Structure formats: structure tokens, C-alpha cells
Amino acid sequence: MSFMRFLGGHSAAAEPASRPLPVSAETEAVRSIVARLESLPPEKARLLAGMAYVLARAANADLQISDVETQAIESVLTESGLDESQAVLVSEMAKLQERTAGGTSDYLVTREFREASTIEQRLVLLQACYRVAAADGGITAMENASLDEIASELDIERADASTVRAQFADKITARMGFRPTE
Numbered sequence: 001m002s003f004m005r006f007l008g009g010h011s012a013a014a015e016p017a018s019r020p021l022p023v024s025a026e027t028e029a030v031r032s033i034v035a036r037l038e039s040l041p042p043e044k045a046r047l048l049a050g051m052a053y054v055l056a057r058a059a060n061a062d063l064q065i066s067d068v069e070t071q072a073i074e075s076v077l078t079e080s081g082l083d084e085s086q087a088v089l090v091s092e093m094a095k096l097q098e099r100t101a102g103g104t105s106d107y108l109v110t111r112e113f114r115e116a117s118t119i120e121q122r123l124v125l126l127q128a129c130y131r132v133a134a135a136d137g138g139i140t141a142m143e144n145a146s147l148d149e150i151a152s153e154l155d156i157e158r159a160d161a162s163t164v165r166a167q168f169a170d171k172i173t174a175r176m177g178f179r180p181t182e
Contacts, residue, residue, distance in 0.1 A: 028101065037082075037090065043116070044081070050113035051125055052077060052094035054150060057106050058129035060098050061146030070095065072135035076128045110153040122154040126164050134171040144172055 037045035055076060059069035070091060077087035097105070114122060129150055133143040151161035165172070 028105070037086065047113065047116060047121070048077065048080060048082065048090065049094075050109055050116065051080065051128070052090045053097060053105075053109045054113060054125060055128060055132050056091070056094040056098035057102075057110070058132045058143070058147060058150060059095070059135075060102070061133065061143040062140050063142075065095055065099075066136045068135045069132050072132040076131065107153060110150060114154050119156070122156055123160060123164065126151050126154060126156055126161065127167070130164060130168045130171075134168050137171075138173040139168060139171050140173060 037048060040048070052073065055073045056065065059065040059073060073091045073094070074084070074087045077090055078084060082090060113125065117125070126147070129147055130139070133139045133147060139147070147165070148161070151164075156164075
């Protein structure tokens with residue numbers, strides 16, 4: 001079963017055969033998370049691990065991951081086919097990897113997800129990144145810049161990224177310099 005199928009997208013018959021990435025292309029961060037998802041088919045586990053890491057990257061763009069951002073990550077992972085305990089575990093592992101490996105791993109994991117996914121899966125991930133970044137009330141300038149970088153690394157066309165960004169326009173506080181209060 002593919003990432004898009006358990007998100008409610010295309011059927012397995014409509015998908016091209018997946019090609020495993022060479023071991024040298026995997027990053028340590030993704031391998032660590034994938035190891036905890038052994039009960040899943042390897043390609044599904046790889047996509048979910050990459051997705052979790054990129055979501056943690058979006059949450060950590062402002063150098064902190066709040067409880068509501070963590071809950072948003074867990075929610076996205078649950079909606080993507082993990083049960084609640086798996087989502088919590090994968091979320092915590094991805095956050096730990098992001099906090100400790102960050103930097104170069106950010107690019108490598110995002111690139112690995114790009115190479116193993118369809119454009120539809122990458123757009124779903126970008127939208128989920130915006131959802132996570134906005135979970136605590138607004139998207140700061142740092143978060144906005146990181147989301148733009150993620151979109152670029154996912155090789156999402158500027159127009160498509162703008163369409164996703166427009167869905168969260170009311171949450172982008174970069175121009176105002178503060179988070180809206182509730």
C-alpha cells in the first residue's frame with residue numbers, strides 16, 4: 001500500500017512500481033525511524049519516516065517544537081495510516097532526530113522523500129508542514145522561510161507552493177512580526 005492510497009488518493013493499480021532507494025541514499029535519521037516501523041511494508045515505512053522527519057523540521061524551524069505542533073505531527077501521521085502509539089513513537093523519534101541531526105540531514109531527508117514520492121505526495125506533505133507550523137497560532141518569518149525551503153527541496157513548482165501557502169495566508173505573521181493572540 002502506498003502513501004497516497006492510505007491518504008485516500010490513488011489506488012495501488014494506478015501507481016507505478018516503486019523502486020527501492022540504494023542504501024547509500026538513505027540517511028541515518030530515516031533508517032532509525034524506519035527500524036521502528038518494521039511491521040509496515042518497507043516503502044510505506046520509508047515514506048512515513050521521511051514525512052515525520054520533514055514535519056518535525058517544519059515544527060522546529062523556529063528552534064522549538066511546541067506541544068500543539070507535536071500533536072499536529074501525530075495527527076498527520078495518524079491520518080496517514082499509523083495507529084496512535086506508532087504516531088507518537090515516530091513523532092518523538094523524528095523530533096529527536098531533527099533536534100540532534102538537523103542541518104545537512106534536513107536536506108538529505110527531504111531530498112530522499114522527493115525521490116521516493118509522487119508530486120501529489122509532496123504537495124500533501126507541504127500542506128501538512130504548513131498545518132504543523134500554524135498549529136500554535138501563526139507562522140513566523142523563520143517558519144515561513146523554512147517552508148519555502150522545504151517546498152523548493154521537494155521540487156514543488158512555485159505556483160503550486162503558492163497555492164498551498166494561500167490556504168494558510170491568515171496564519172502567516174511574518175509581515176506583522178508577531179503571532180496573533182486568541
